[in-house]
Every structure is written in structure tokens, then in C-alpha cells.
Amino acid sequence: MRETFLRSDGKTVDLTEQQAETVPLLTQKMQNTSNGQPLYIGEAMPGTATSVTKWRIKKMEYDNGETQPPTGVTWADGVSTFTKEWDERTSYTYS
Numbered sequence: 636m637r638e639t640f641l642r643s644d645g646k647t648v649d650l651t652e653q654q655a656e657t658v659p660l661l662t663q664k665m666q667n668t669s670n671g672q673p674l675y676i677g678e679a680m681p682g683t684a685t686s687v688t689k690w691r692i693k694k695m696e697y698d699n700g701e702t703q704p705p706t707g708v709t710w711a712d713g714v715s716t717f718t719k720e721w722d723e724r725t726s727y728t729y730s
Contacts, residue, residue, distance in 0.1 A: 664690075664721050672703055677721040685721040692719045694729040 662683065666675040672695070679690045693715070696707035711719045711727035719727065 666724065668697075670700075672697065672705070675724045677719075677724065679717065679721070688720045689717050690719045690721045691715050691717045692721065692724050692727065694724075 660681065661678040662681045664675075664677040664685065665673050668674045675692060675694055677685075677690045677692045683689045691714075692711040693708050694711070695705040696709060698706045709729035711724065711729060713728070713730040
């Protein structure tokens with residue numbers, strides 16, 4: 636049996652059942668714009684507190700304000716590693 640896995644970059648990957656069992660499912664947090672579009676998206680292992688530095692956080696970019704779909708993605712402090720704190724998402728520099 637085949638299953639799909641949604642990657643953090645929005646692409647879907649086909650996995651065998653055995654592979655799907657070994658891929659960790661991540662918890663996601665989102666902060667939306669006033670128009671309801673996602674602005675910040677954080678991912679961490681399930682059960683991770685929002686106040687610890689075990690999150691990776693991306694910020695969505697939009698042309699002409701907050702149009703859909705997003706036109707780009709930037710990462711907190713320019714890295715996609717799990718070294719950020721969700722509660723501090725607005726204090727990071729995104730690139």
C-alpha cells in the first residue's frame with residue numbers, strides 16, 4: 636500500500652507503507668494575516684512546547700499585499716533547522 640507525505644515545502648511525496656511509518660509527523664502552528672492567509676508557519680515534533688528552541692519557522696511572502704497563493708518562503712534567521720522558538724517568531728530576521 637502507498638501513502639503520501641506532505642513535505643514542508645508543500646510538495647507531496649509517495650511513500651510505501653513501511654516508509655510512512657518511519658517519517659515523523661510534525662505539529663504545525665500558523666499565524667495568519669488579516670486576510671486569513673498564512674504568514675508564519677512553524678513545525679516541530681508533536682508535544683514540543685512553543686517556548687523551546689525546537690521549531691523551524693517559515694514566513695510566507697506575498698506580492699501586492701496578501702494575495703493568494705504566496706509567492707515565496709523565507710526562513711527564520713535564514714535556516715530551516717529546528718532551532719527556533721515559536722513564541723519568538725516575530726523577532727527573527729527572515730531570508
